[in-house]
Amino acid sequence: MSYESPTRINSPVRIRLRAFFIAPGAAVMGLFFFVPLLIVFAYSMLTRGPYGGVMPPWTAESYSRIFDSLYGEILWRSVWIASVSTAICLLLGFPLALYIARSGRHKFLLLNLVMLPFWTSFLIRTYAWMFLLRDTGLINSALEAVHLVRQPLPLLFNSGAVILGLVYGYLPFMVLPLYASLEKLDPALLDAAEDLGASPWVALHRVVLPLSKAGIVAGCLLVFIPCLGAYLTPDLMGGGKTVMVGNLVQNQFTTARDWPFGAAAALLLMALVVLVLWALGRRGEDLV
Amino acid sequence: MKRFLAVYASAAYLFLYLPLAVLGVFSFNDSKLAIWRGFTFNRYTRVFHDSALLEAATNSLIIAVAATVISTVIGTLAGYALWKKRLPLLTNSLYLSLLTPEIVTGISLLAFFEWIFRYLRVQLGMHTVILAHISFSLAYVVIVILARLRTFDPALEEAGLDLGATEWQVFRRITIPLLLPGILAAALLCFTVSFDDYVITSLVAGVNSETLPMVIYAMARRGVSPEVNALSVMITGVLGVFILLAGRLEQSSSRPRRHT
Numbered sequence: 001m002s003y004e005s006p007t008r009i010n011s012p013v014r015i016r017l018r019a020f021f022i023a024p025g026a027a028v029m030g031l032f033f034f035v036p037l038l039i040v041f042a043y044s045m046l047t048r049g050p051y052g053g054v055m056p057p058w059t060a061e062s063y064s065r066i067f068d069s070l071y072g073e074i075l076w077r078s079v080w081i082a083s084v085s086t087a088i089c090l091l092l093g094f095p096l097a098l099y100i101a102r103s104g105r106h107k108f109l110l111l112n113l114v115m116l117p118f119w120t121s122f123l124i125r126t127y128a129w130m131f132l133l134r135d136t137g138l139i140n141s142a143l144e145a146v147h148l149v150r151q152p153l154p155l156l157f158n159s160g161a162v163i164l165g166l167v168y169g170y171l172p173f174m175v176l177p178l179y180a181s182l183e184k185l186d187p188a189l190l191d192a193a194e195d196l197g198a199s200p201w202v203a204l205h206r207v208v209l210p211l212s213k214a215g216i217v218a219g220c221l222l223v224f225i226p227c228l229g230a231y232l233t234p235d236l237m238g239g240g241k242t243v244m245v246g247n248l249v250q251n252q253f254t255t256a257r258d259w260p261f262g263a264a265a266a267l268l269l270m271a272l273v274v275l276v277l278w279a280l281g282r283r284g285e286d287l288v
Numbered sequence: 289m290k291r292f293l294a295v296y297a298s299a300a301y302l303f304l305y306l307p308l309a310v311l312g313v314f315s316f317n318d319s320k321l322a323i324w325r326g327f328t329f330n331r332y333t334r335v336f337h338d339s340a341l342l343e344a345a346t347n348s349l350i351i352a353v354a355a356t357v358i359s360t361v362i363g364t365l366a367g368y369a370l371w372k373k374r375l376p377l378l379t380n381s382l383y384l385s386l387l388t389p390e391i392v393t394g395i396s397l398l399a400f401f402e403w404i405f406r407y408l409r410v411q412l413g414m415h416t417v418i419l420a421h422i423s424f425s426l427a428y429v430v431i432v433i434l435a436r437l438r439t440f441d442p443a444l445e446e447a448g449l450d451l452g453a454t455e456w457q458v459f460r461r462i463t464i465p466l467l468l469p470g471i472l473a474a475a476l477l478c479f480t481v482s483f484d485d486y487v488i489t490s491l492v493a494g495v496n497s498e499t500l501p502m503v504i505y506a507m508a509r510r511g512v513s514p515e516v517n518a519l520s521v522m523i524t525g526v527l528g529v530f531i532l533l534a535g536r537l538e539q540s541s542s543r544p545r546r547h548t
Binding site: 018029034035036037039040092095096098099102110112113114115117121122123125126127128131132134136138141145168225226228229230231232236246249250254259262263266267269270273274 | 290292293294296297300301303304305307308310311314321323361362363365366368369370372373375378381382384385387388389390391392393394395396397398399400402403419420422423426430455456459477480481484486487491501504505508509511516517520523524527528531532535539
């Protein structure tokens with residue numbers, strides 16, 4: 001929620017209770033976050049059992065299989081869809097964040113209006129688009145009612161629909177950090193640019209963009225990472241035709257019951273997330 | 289430029305809200321199709337007579353309340369301790385858990401439960417869903433609590449100690465009351481993310497623990513269903529109010545308190 005990293009005040013109150021306070025949280029994270037990941041790692045190095053599950057011998061075969069052409073294509077498609085969605089979010093989100101940052105005393109209201117749909121059910125927001133885009137959905141029904149089309153347009157169940165769903169779902173994540181950096185921007189700088197003869201577009205390009213770089217990087221990360229690991233959007237709006245890594249993982253753990261392979265794909269996804277975070281030289285802490 | 293931005297922003301808000309608004313309008317539609325036939329409340333009354341939906345709603349409610357209570361308590365304690373002294377390992381793993389794709393969290397918890405239950409002879413069910421929800425909502429609580437503590441004046445605790453209170457008394461009588469809006473905001477947020485979750489829940493849920501998002505998912509896959517529209521409106525409405533309330537409480541915490 002808050003995007004500034006909290007400043008910790010070094011209180012002279014040194015609680016002896018501290019260990020007792022931290023233990024439950026650390027236990028939850030250890031037991032339900034790190035241990036499960038370790039188990040997934042162990043599974044990824046094992047062999048698929050005859051009825052699902054895992055068994056010895058230990059092997060790295062699952063990892064080499066991911067890079068087979070079929071799965072390589074899924075991996076590539078995930079990166080591509082996440083990149084396109086992130087780019088669209090940036091293009092759509094930047095002017096919106098700029099507007100909010102410049103709208104005086106209404107800015108909190110306007111910002112909350114962007115965040116509000118984000119906190120209400122992701123599933124329902126995806127369903128809302130399905131209601132619009134389906135063959136029997138509102139748009140196609142309306143077009144058919146006025147005889148503009150005879151066959152329903154194929155609006156759903158393709159990569160375009162998946163990208164639309166991701167952009168709709170994660171746009172708030174782009175706007176929030178952009179707003180945070182644009183809000184800090186001194187309006188006097190824009191006045192100065194104008195006085196010196198810069199057109200609004202030149203001022204945007206030469207003043208605003210460079211100064212909001214941190215927000216742009218943070219926003220792109222916050223959108224790219226969940227898009228890369230998306231499962232629900234490609235599942236519902238791609239209709240099983242636009243398969244991303246998340247769907248591959250889910251499928252291996254449920255229908256295909258090839259746990260070692262699913263585990264390897266999940267860890268690869270996790271590695272990509274960490275890699276993206278690391279490559280941009282920031283820790284999650286600075287972003288959220 | 290200014291006018292362009294204003295027009296653009298209106299279009300952006302339309303983009304964000306129109307799909308939900310349309311869903312809302314058509315929840316009153318007297319037809320199974322996406323063509324307006326007339327106004328009716330039938331969808332809403334039917335939701336309340338659908339026993340499967342009601343059972344799923346009860347499950348969701350039990351899970352969300354249990355996860356919220358436990359997560360808020362654990363998260364508040366951890367947030368407070370982290371404010372006292374940094375513990376980068378814990379903080380970073382909380383943020384990492386927030387950025388981990390849901391599907392990865394889901395399958396790793398599934399693998400964990402299946403592995404551990406082979407020895408314990410227990411099965412997947414409500415309890416596993418609750419445990420999963422606690423683990424993924426903890427980060428939200430800690431973040432909200434840390435944000436609230438940023439505006440907390442440590443002198444108040446010092447005063448309490450100077451006046452002879454024990455550390456526990458100071459925590460109980462001074463810190464907790466002043467933190468309360470933040471704690472409530474964290475709890476509301478926690479409830480929302482728990483009540484909404486589909487991906488992780490569907491993986492770790494057992495036979496008798498179907499939640500509302502799982503039912504909505506199944507219906508959404510089957511096709512346009514006016515009952516889902518009505519259900520969605522109700523859920524969005526209630527959770528929306530929760531989020532607004534949480535925002536209110538949080539904003540009250542971002543204003544520095546001055547005690548003079």
